Amino acid sequence: MTEALSSLAEAFKNVGVSRAYGTPVKVVGEELIPVALVSFGFGGGGNSEAEGADAAGLESVAGGGGGGFVLPLGVYCRNGSGHVAFRPNMIALIGTLVPLVCAVGFTARGILRTLRR
Template sequence: MTEALSSLAETFKNVGVARAYGPAVTVDGEELIPVALVTFGFGGGGNTDAGSASATGPESAAGGGGGGFVLPLGVYGRSGSGHVVFRPNTIALLAALTPLVCAAGYTVRGVLRTLRR
């Protein structure tokens, strides 16, 4: 198990800003830098029950898992005047804001119900 965790740590050692900002690409003569929200996590554990021995040795169990998420936020490019501007991905922005808007709506509803009583 320790070897597997060491291998994962080595693999993801350099994950950071390089994953959030992609390499520059040229589209129709304009240089764009893609931007994304990148998150991931891993976990693992094990249990050895030394009290119950079987024919092959003590009972033990181990497991692990992981997952990740990438949300394309938009691109950095140049405006007509030459200034660097961020152009958001509106579909991803709406998808990311939907849970926030729902949570805010439930909170406001709860506060209003509490104030009515």
């Protein structure tokens, strides 16, 4: 189990700002720097002294898993004159706002129902 955790720690050692900001790319005279929201997590566990482990012939039980996601937020662009601007990814913005708008709507509905009583 210790080897697995150390290998996971080594794999995620360089994760940080370099994952959120991509390498600059030149497109039609503009320099684009991609920006993303990066999230990941992992975990594991085990029990070497489980009840009945000796009877079943098992010495230890262990498991683990992980996952993550990347949400492209947009790009920073720099044109030939050096002007820098952020251009959001509208599809990701709308996709992120839909659950927020639904949550606000359900909350407002609950508050209005409570006030009517």
